Amino acid sequence: MSTKKVDPDWLTIFIYLMLVAIGYLAIYAADYNELYPKAWDVARNYGKQFVWIGICMLVALIIQVFDTRFFTAFSYVIYGAVLLLLVATLFFGAEIAGSKSWIRLGFFNLQSSEFAKFSTCLALASFLSNKKTDLDNFKHQLIAAALILLPTLLILRQGDAGSAIVFVSLVLVLYREGLSGGFLLVGILAIVLFISSLLFEFPYIIGLLGFILLMTLVLRQGFQLRNMLFFLLPVVGIFVGSIYLEPLTFLIALGVAAILFLFITIVSKRYTVGLLTLTLFCSIYVKGVDYIFNNVLKEHHRNRIGVVLGTIEDKKGVGYNLNQSKIAIGSGGVWGKGFLQGTQNKGDFVPEQSTDFIFCTVGEEFGFVGSCILMGLFIILMLRIIALAERQKSDFSRIYGYGVASIIFFHFFINMGMTIGLVPVIGIPLPFISYGGSSLLAFTILLFILIKLDSERLLYLR
């Protein structure tokens, strides 16, 4: 066995260390106070984070000493244990900032949902790597869905919708492992339509819908130039139209385009029926979401969703955070204001600036250049993880690797997107950077299990 052991992937470890270091500096800058210039003070956020970084290094090392078989053999046990922890949190948890997702442990508050991420990846890897599992089989699809949905629902019950929605990203893993691409598209379609049906007028959504439908067809047709042109031209038309035209004009234009399109598709009858059915279903779905939102939900529910989606202006609450966050990042300019020189961060204009809005500090003090470096590190890390996953001999390790990539990607995209106003404000941390012991520890474990698996990639795990 020892002959099959290779070095751990130093590139991943290097990026990890870089990110953690950037995180520490960002938290230091966010919490910096010229009256207490000490670099190390356990009473302050950055001091605590320093301790956590130490703990994480230790845990990362310990993981490397484990036998790899431990993770395969005990994946369900770990999964079950974390589920129990989630349930326990529901009963004995402390409520902080509106969600009951914390267990008080005296010296720190443990956020159980963070640990559900790697445990779910392990369980999913274990299930999918089983030779008998077939993702075209409906029953197996259900089991895979259940493995993902169980922790999701428990975390949702805790009141932490942000952490719950993270698990949606694991659909990527299923897709990689052979789940029909249709599921991925339907999933994306459902989410996009849900949000857009609350945000936009009906005709705009139909425009978006058309875009997605045509993309589907393009992908199905394969990448032939003739098809690309044939489908992309109307797509671009609809997209541009949805931005510039008045809703009514656009609707009429869309109708005309649809009839034209219908004539064209008669040539290739194959798609016509499917296309029309899908359009019909999507329209019903959008109207349904609209109806539920306006007639079933209560006023305060509507308000909360509205604030999250930005349709309701809330200068004191969520809207305020986002606005301040954008000002901080935008004012950073190309080169940034310099380390510890950020006026917005200093003035504490940005709330939660060491946790969910930590990117504001980076964006303001290091500017576009700094942001690019940070983004570059993340992109390289994610692509590297996929590369690691693909070079695994055992299915278990590959699937787990994709799980890691999906979760880090989701966190990265949602968190960054939220600070610059691209996606609704969903409170989830930026991996390795945001302040918080539970989050840092959980992401470290998530990543270093993969590094451990990779270091024994020549070993064939069942």
Next chain:
Amino acid sequence: METINIRRFIIQAIIILLSSVILIQLFIMQVTDESYAAMAQNNVIRDETIYPSRGQVIDRNGHKVVNNEAVYDIIFIPRQVQELDTNKLCQLLAISKTDFINNLKKVRKSKGYNPLRPQTLFKQIPASVFSKFQEYLYQFPGFYTQVRAVRSYPFANAAHLLGYIGEVNQKQIDASEYYEMGDYIGISGIERTYEKILRGEKGLRKNIVDVHNREIGSYLDGEKDKEAVAGQDIQLTIDINLQSYVEELMKNKKGGVVAIEPSTGEILTLVSAPYYDPNRLTGKKLGIEMAKLKRDTLKPLFNRALMSGLYPPGSTFKPLMALIGLQEKAFGPNFGYGCGGGYRLSASQVIGCHGHASAYNVKEAIKHSCNAYFCRSLYLFLENDKYPGGRREGLTKWVEHLADFGLGVKLPVDLPNTSKGMVPTSAYYDTVTYKREIPKSENEPKWKSNWIISLGIGQGELGVTPLQLAHMTSIIANRGTYYYPHIVRPEKWDTSSIYTTPYKVSVEKKYFDVVVDGMEGVVTGGTARIARIDDIAVCGKTGTAENPHGEDHSLFIAFAPKDNPKIAIGVMVENAGFGSRFGAPIASLTIEKYLTGEISEKRQALETKILEANLIK
């Protein structure tokens, strides 16, 4: 294997594509868009609120009733605090160390806590303590003070009508554009109804601060600053000395007294007993004292003068019954009715009356308060042939007249929480199920006039507040014209105010004379001779509200002098028996005090008796 590679490619493509979207947005925000830098600049402007002083309150004679007393909030900016000598701070502020620690914890936990912004550590430090602390303030870097005002009341009276102020709650903040956390707002009484006038407008000073939150100067030389507008003073219609005297009379009793100047509608006194010292609900002790008052089983917070609309007016209703009967020509001023000990409903049922000289006209009937006479009056009123809709229409007409005199409607007085009392409608009686069925036609009401006949003598399903009693009396005193009762003098120029507009009731002036004569007779030779005052023609009417749960409630209405009346009063004393026992003495003492400024020697024994009476066990 090939499909697998495509899937890997698609996943990588999604990652790169979405990351590029973020990168593009970042490029737009950080490199091409200049507006964020400008907005960041503006963020460095810190708004400072300037609190206006709250308006003060004087009574009708210019006595200061509500004062402002300066207190000081201790504010600190956590990040600026250095080497804090906690012991010395606590000692100077006369605060225990545990309080200090608790407050500090509370501040740190509060929503929106920001160590770079001013945080309020202690509220309402009295001036005496503050002056000592101020000398040493320089020893506490990061600590600042903010002067605030609390109310003080030189007269410990009129708590119910003055009301109190307290900090705004979250609901009020959310509902308004004006209020912010820590602001004060009027919660009851005139503090609430005249909140906007009393509070003034907060001012705003825009300061430029540096990165370390230090003030560098004013923004644009104060061009964008807003001066605070001080709250306006207001003048009450209340005579605070009279108020104080009536409160003394009502000591150890439960009930309400309202006196109105008939020629203006100005409320001269408005007492609810038991009462409390308004100084209890000021400053830091507000919370504790409030809890104590809420726990009190006698309900001192309940303003009986405005809110207790469940007690029937009893016989004080009879003058009004007479007036509207005359107006509707149900009977004439010389209508006589033999009493014979009561009003006979059937062979076995009689509404009893006391023995008295015969009631050969309206005046005598009021003077002797004959029950039979006014039951009959109501009967004639309801069964009047001129109503095509029969007694249903009769009752509706009756309700309309009552509303004209302020009964069964919410009077638009400038105080919050006014009860409209209770006046039953024919619709109400139609829905009640009766033991006896009337086997007549469908159109016929289910009830008979005789079944509701006790309304004629002010009993049954009627309910009035002391304010309504006083208002009704004021209308009678004024022979049919009235102003709505109010407690704050409207500005003279304010012609749009409902309080400066005279109104007229539906009863014609000519019918008032006999009724007023009757009310005079009540005091000179009728049921309330105890209310007589030498040289002043007092007109009054006793009343007793039947109370099935205990001793009856004692009521009295009166006005004086008979011509050009200066004061009209309504008194209700709970569980005090006949109207002549407590209602009449309290009303007449109040009138005498108001009109002559003192109590004549002859009546001092009565005064002492009332002052010392204790109806609360």
